[in-house]
Amino acid sequence: MRLWLKFARSAQLAYISHLDTHRAYYRLFRRANLPLAFSQGFNPHPILSLASPMPLGYRSEADYVDLCLAEPLAMSHLLERLQRVTLQTEFSFLGARMVKADRKPLAAEVAWTDYEVQVLGQGSLAQAVQAFTGAEEVHFLKKSKSSTKLVNAKPLVRDVRVEDNRLRAVLSSSEPVFFRPDEFLALLGGLSGEEYQADYVVRKELYLRAESLMAPLD
Amino acid sequence: MIPKEIERLLPQVTKPARYIGGEINAVRKDRGADQVRVALAFPDTYEVGMSHLGLKILYKVINDLPYAAAERVFAPWVDMAAKMNAAKVKLYALESFSPIDEFDLVGFTLQYELSYTNILLMLDLSGIPLLAKDRGEQHPLIIAGGPTAYNVEPLADVLDAVVLGEGEEVVVEIIQAVQKGKADGSTRKEMLERLTGVKGVYVPSLYEPLYHEDATWRGLKRKLPHLPEIVEKRVVAELSPNYIPTAPVLPYTEIIHDRVLLEIFRGCARGCRFCQAGMTYRPVREFSTHTLVLAAQAAIRNTGYEEVSLSSLSTMDHSGIETLVRELVDKLSCEGVNISLPSLRVDSFSVQLAAEVARVRKSGITLAPEAGSQRLRDVINKQVTAEGLLASLQGAKRLGFKSVKLYFMLGLPTETKHDLDEMLGLIARAAAILPVAVSVSSFVPKPHTPFQWEPQAAMQVLEERQQYLRERLRRDRRVKFVYHDASTSFLEAVFSRGDRRLGKVLIAAYRLGCKFDAWGEHFRYDLWMEAFAEVGLDPTWYANRERHPAEQFPWEHLSPGVTREFLLAEKEKAGLAMLTLDCAAGTCVDCGVCPALAVGTVTERGRGQ
Ligand code: SF4
Numbered sequence: 001m002r003l004w005l006k007f008a009r010s011a012q013l014a015y016i017s018h019l020d021t022h023r024a025y026y027r028l029f030r031r032a033n034l035p036l037a038f039s040q041g042f043n044p045h046p047i048l049s050l051a052s053p054m055p056l057g058y059r060s061e062a063d064y065v066d067l068c069l070a071e072p073l074a075m076s077h078l079l080e081r082l083q084r085v086t087l088q089t090e091f092s093f094l095g096a097r098m099v100k101a102d103r104k105p106l107a108a109e110v111a112w113t114d115y116e117v118q119v120l121g122q123g124s125l126a127q128a129v130q131a132f133t134g135a136e137e138v139h140f141l142k143k144s145k146s147s148t149k150l151v152n153a154k155p156l157v158r159d160v161r162v163e164d165n166r167l168r169a170v171l172s173s174s175e176p177v178f179f180r181p182d183e184f185l186a187l188l189g190g191l192s193g194e195e196y197q198a199d200y201v202v203r204k205e206l207y208l209r210a211e212s213l214m215a216p217l218d
Numbered sequence: 219m220i221p222k223e224i225e226r227l228l229p230q231v232t233k234p235a236r237y238i239g240g241e242i243n244a245v246r247k248d249r250g251a252d253q254v255r256v257a258l259a260f261p262d263t264y265e266v267g268m269s270h271l272g273l274k275i276l277y278k279v280i281n282d283l284p285y286a287a288a289e290r291v292f293a294p295w296v297d298m299a300a301k302m303n304a305a306k307v308k309l310y311a312l313e314s315f316s317p318i319d320e321f322d323l324v325g326f327t328l329q330y331e332l333s334y335t336n337i338l339l340m341l342d343l344s345g346i347p348l349l350a351k352d353r354g355e356q357h358p359l360i361i362a363g364g365p366t367a368y369n370v371e372p373l374a375d376v377l378d379a380v381v382l383g384e385g386e387e388v389v390v391e392i393i394q395a396v397q398k399g400k401a402d403g404s405t406r407k408e409m410l411e412r413l414t415g416v417k418g419v420y421v422p423s424l425y426e427p428l429y430h431e432d433a434t435w436r437g438l439k440r441k442l443p444h445l446p447e448i449v450e451k452r453v454v455a456e457l458s459p460n461y462i463p464t465a466p467v468l469p470y471t472e473i474i475h476d477r478v479l480l481e482i483f484r485g486c487a488r489g490c491r492f493c494q495a496g497m498t499y500r501p502v503r504e505f506s507t508h509t510l511v512l513a514a515q516a517a518i519r520n521t522g523y524e525e526v527s528l529s530s531l532s533t534m535d536h537s538g539i540e541t542l543v544r545e546l547v548d549k550l551s552c553e554g555v556n557i558s559l560p561s562l563r564v565d566s567f568s569v570q571l572a573a574e575v576a577r578v579r580k581s582g583i584t585l586a587p588e589a590g591s592q593r594l595r596d597v598i599n600k601q602v603t604a605e606g607l608l609a610s611l612q613g614a615k616r617l618g619f620k621s622v623k624l625y626f627m628l629g630l631p632t633e634t635k636h637d638l639d640e641m642l643g644l645i646a647r648a649a650a651i652l653p654v655a656v657s658v659s660s661f662v663p664k665p666h667t668p669f670q671w672e673p674q675a676a677m678q679v680l681e682e683r684q685q686y687l688r689e690r691l692r693r694d695r696r697v698k699f700v701y702h703d704a705s706t707s708f709l710e711a712v713f714s715r716g717d718r719r720l721g722k723v724l725i726a727a728y729r730l731g732c733k734f735d736a737w738g739e740h741f742r743y744d745l746w747m748e749a750f751a752e753v754g755l756d757p758t759w760y761a762n763r764e765r766h767p768a769e770q771f772p773w774e775h776l777s778p779g780v781t782r783e784f785l786l787a788e789k790e791k792a793g794l795a796m797l798t799l800d801c802a803a804g805t806c807v808d809c810g811v812c813p814a815l816a817v818g819t820v821t822e823r824g825r826g827q
Contacts, residue, residue, distance in 0.1 A: 012220055015234035016470040024470055027242070027522030038554075057229050090240045
């Protein structure tokens with residue numbers, strides 16, 4: 001039985017690494033006594049993956065886990081158990097969906113990420129966003145381990161807006177360009193000639209590779 | 219929520235998950251007006267402190283009290299400590315993020331001497347004066363307990379009070395005394411005097427040390443008439459299942475022992491003469507198999523861990539070990555839980571049992587013969603023979619183990635080159651059976667052991683002997699050889715039998731920058747020697763001096779219940795290479811603990827009879 005599960009983590013857990021998060025969910029499922037499926041082989045490990053890794057320090061209100069169970073479990077039991085083990089913890093269980101066993105891993109289907117960025121200081125953020133939306137093309141230098149290349153940011157951004165110094169933007173998080181919110185913020189700074197600093201970043205939602213923005217549990 | 223000023227530091231330090239709290243099973247209590255707030259402080263990293271069973275037990279015992287709340291605090295790693303200092307962020311507890319100096323009590327675990335500078339570091343980061351005499355009414359009481367409390371004199375100027383022995387009951391009495399004191403509006407001084415009425419509590423500032431002209435210890439002068447002359451340890455007569463921490467705090471970052479630690483009994487009466495724990499934790503008291511199986515199941519349910527490690531001084535000595543292990547495997551293996559046996563006795567039975575539970579056998583087993591020759595093993599009362607060891611290895615090989623780790627100690631009393639040659643011979647015979655990893659530590663004479671009178675071998679001698687072994691083992695491909703730095707063992711030897719004057723050295727060393735001394739990369743022998751020179755004390759006088767049988771010691775007012783007569787008799791038997799049997803097998807050997815503290819050995823087998 002294959003499942004996609006959605007959780008939120010409190011802001012307190014922004015500084016646990018991807019590996020730590022993975023282990024935390026694994027233990028959560030063990031505490032919930034789910035019949036986890038394990039890989040075959042000499043060193044079996046649970047068939048469990050997180051949808052999208054995040055830089056240390058980002059908060060997440062949308063952690064998705066792609067999980068296989070060894071035997072079917074009634075959805076009502078699943079919901080009840082996950083709610084129980086997240087009670088009085090820094091995790092909240094937000095929902096579950098059954099998916100076909102042969103579907104691609106969730107991580108491979110994620111195309112967009114919705115971020116909220118609390119920006120420090122007052123200023124011209126709204127104008128910068130306006131300038132960005134109005135422009136035909138906005139190029140920035142995308143640095144990776146091996147190269148630096150000029151990339152047009154326009155197709156990498158959907159739905160950008162500012163609400164009291166809080167930037168809300170849906171950014172590309174799939175190949176060929178994974179656009180990080182700090183890169184977007186630097187780009188906006190370039191447009192207004194100011195330097196913006198993020199107080200914190202929250203991942204609000206993930207969207208799948210689809211024409212319209214569709215969350216994994218939709 | 220993590221306060222902003224703390225959160226800002228997190229991106230700048232390694233392993234920030236050490237500093238965020240919010241773990242599963244962490245207990246966050248609402249604050250009541252008359253609640254006694256206790257910060258359980260472990261003077262090492264999060265990963266080390268979170269692996270410590272004593273801390274888990276006290277956390278549970280205190281948080282089970284409706285009128286008290288325990289929180290945790292660990293030594294921030296050097297990068298975080300520096301950032302906190304620079305940003306003027308005070309050391310805080312992980313449950314509430316309250317600064318440590320707002321607590322009523324701060325309770326340090328005294329696990330090893332080399333963590334003492336970290337106690338100073340943590341006080342300093344909390345804005346609490348390092349010396350007890352400089353603290354005021356607004357400061358918490360600084361209390362400590364743990365294995366090295368049995369000679370706490372080097373910390374006497376730092377600690378307000380010290381607890382001897384097992385904490386489960388005494389911690390409740392201390393909290394009640396503090397609660398009463400708070401209600402009465404007692405001063406700090408009154409509070410400490412009240413604490414002297416709690417059995418097992420030592421308040422060093424109420425005693426003045428006296429020395430002979432040759433600088434040896436003469437004793438303590440009591441400043442108040444009603445103070446106990448000798449503070450006896452606390453011991454829990456019968457271990458209650460309520461003390462087993464079945465819902466330990468579950469860390470996010472990986473800790474040293476990231477598994478369920480199941481204490482299956484307390485104490486060990488094998489009587490190895492170098493071992494302090496073997497003397498101070500007596501008598502042996504076992505949990506029943508029934509209790510342990512239930513506790514293990516609960517702990518697995520509450521943590522999601524995949525491993526239960528049976529942790530006690532000599533795990534295989536539980537009188538019902540075989541049934542216990544079989545039942546644990548029976549009840550837990552279907553949930554994918556592994557049972558591990560960290561300390562193995564050198565015998566075929568142990569190896570057999572270890573093989574049954576080991577999921578992956580290629581990992582290997584660990585055995586500790588401690589000394590190379592039969593004579594020297596008799597001197598230390600380690601009842602192991604070469605034949606027994608080799609037979610165990612043969613068994614291990616047959617059962618599929620791929621390697622063995624052997625632990626030895628260098629510099630044991632009466633050790634000669636001849637003993638080293640025998641050690642080499644034993645290693646060669648072992649290596650003919652299985653590949654061997656040899657790990658050699660240096661003997662540190664400990665207070666309250668039969669070897670408390672013995673000198674530690676000079677550092678140079680220890681180093682020569684390490685090299686002697688290394689050169690002879692180097693060419694043997696089947697043998698891996700590691701040894702511990704002799705200078706850390708030397709410092710440990712100084713502090714483990716130190717007196718109150720060493721407190722000045724400790725402070726001086728901390729001021730010079732010493733911290734995390736147990737971490738090789740931070741241990742600064744040069745700075746320590748500078749500190750000794752500054753204070754004008756000779757460390758070799760403490761470490762390398764042979765004591766006269768009649769000499770009084772600065773730890774004899776702190777009693778684990780084992781008598782000086784027993785220790786002296788054991789010292790003499792050691793000289794004659796005579797053995798003393800384990801009393802848990804049935805015959806009391808008169809160490810003194812049971813009559814002195816009105817307790818007795820409790821074993822599963824005994825219960826069954
Ligand atoms: S008094 Fe006797 S029975 Fe009790 S611990 Fe000592 S030797 Fe063992």
